[in-house]
Amino acid sequence: MEKNLFNAALLTIILDPGSAMPLYRQLYTAMRQTILAGTLPGGTKLPSTRAFAQTLGVSRATVIIAFEQLLYEGYIRGIVGSGTYVEHVLPDELLRLPNQQLSSEQTQKAQADTQLSARGKIIANSTVAPLHNWDDVLLHRAFRHGVPALHEFPFKLWSQLAAKRWRNVDPTSFGYTDPAGFRPLRREIAHYLQTARGVSCSEEQIIIVAGSQQAINLSAQLLSDPGDDVWIEDPCYLGARGALLSSGAHLVPVPIDAEGIDVAYGKAVSPQARMVYVTPSHQFPLGTTMSLLRRISLLHWAAHTGSWILEDDYDGEYRYAGHPLASLQSLDQADRVIYIGTFSKVLFPGLRIGYLVSPPALIDAFIAARAAADRHAHMLDQMVLTDFMAEEHFARHVRRMRALYEGRQATLVRAAQHSFLADILIVEPDEAGMHLLAKLPLTRRDTEITALAASAGIAVTPVSKYYMKHPPTNALMLGYAAFNEQEIHRGIQALAAVLHSTKNNDPAAALDNDSG
Structure with a gap:
């Protein structure tokens, strides 16, 4: 029955490779409209992304990105070991039917939104970091920015200083x-x-x-x-x-x-x-x-x-x-x-x-x-930080990290220059910091490349997300401080594969060879 429902719905989905709108966006829009129209009712099981891609004649990554957007917005849900299903309660229905009986979690969220002060609503909707659909593994992959070389920090020394403070503790402190x-x-x-x-x-x-x-x-x-x-x-x-x-x-x-x-x-x-x-x-x-x-x-x-x-x-x-x-x-x-x-x-x-x-x-x-x-x-x-600074461990650590990061930045620049990225990605050295900008041609939006890179296990950040008003720089942020030479080289190779596979202007083609 579910298969027949989906086959019927499939007849309404028409993708245009010649359109300026990316294929994944066309698919997302068509799927959303089909779900809202009731052609795919709540509880309908969707086919695997691989099977769906083969049926549509597009790359699997096109389907993955469209599904991820539908999942993020609440139109579908994934059940581990079972599959992907259309949600019974859709976000659009929540907007149209405020008096509808909702789950306790949904009710609490709706109530919280109406009870917030004007300032509270501003705070609740303030983004303090770019939103990523990263799992715990990806959070520690190249090229996550803003993270120091944690493996190089002297945690043993830090713990010794803490233990010393505890041994000589002054309760009044x-x-x-x-x-x-x-x-x-x-x-x-x-x-x-x-x-x-x-x-x-x-x-x-x-x-x-x-x-x-x-x-x-x-x-x-x-x-x-x-x-x-x-x-x-x-x-x-x-x-x-x-x-x-x-x-x-x-x-x-x-x-x-x-x-x-x-x-x-x-x-x-x-x-x-x-x-x-x-x-x-x-x-x-x-x-x-x-x-x-x-x-x-x-x-x-x-x-x-x-x-x-x-x-x-x-x-x-x-x-x-x-x-x-x-x-x-x-x-x-x-x-x-x-x-x-x-x-x-x-x-x-x-x-x-x-x-x-x-x-x-x-x-x-x-x-x-x-x-x-x-x-x-x-x-x-x-107290521990005071001892760390007073005993000059802080100054030594800063000097060591400065030398380490300078070398890692140089490694990143060389790797980018030697990975056939020169015609796609411009990576130039910087006199300071813990990340570099990788500028993209206007034909490749940094947000789309970020999504593709995440699907390939690479954590980059789109610079455009940091703009409020003015025309954004189309670039990626590549953090290097937390990654050794091998991790930097592997990351650049993976990013190069993603970028080269998008030359046909299908931003999801980078995962064509994904066997997952």
């Missing part, structure tokens, strides 16, 4: 403590910033936070009101975008050029913006370094308007050529800069410790805001 953070750690961070990053600060100005996103959120809540204009880079780190949106800010996307954020554009569209978020040392994700003239222009504007600058130095430790320009904070003569740093990239993301450098006049306000957020950071982690 584990009560409610200073919201600004463990003072010895603040002292170590201030010394590090003064000597290694050129930041002018005292330990009193250091506020320990749970990461850069918390620092951004606290700054926005303290220094702007809901509805205030806030400049953000376009493209921009999604975590910063989410943190600012959650504070109620009205985001003003300002484009990035070869010198960094376009201050003149920002002044033209929002001259009295309350705040600006920038990554001047190594713009995320494009990698641009803000020029000295542009830094001075931004500081002059902030001083003149009384605006605030959030300077996020998320991976400033990793510079491989030339000398870094002075931080905005060190150039600031009007105390308009809040400098933000984190240990996620230089140590490990699981260590939820970051910091901000407050202007002197705002120290008490930031401490109060920190206390209101979650009282204080985890004390043992702060």
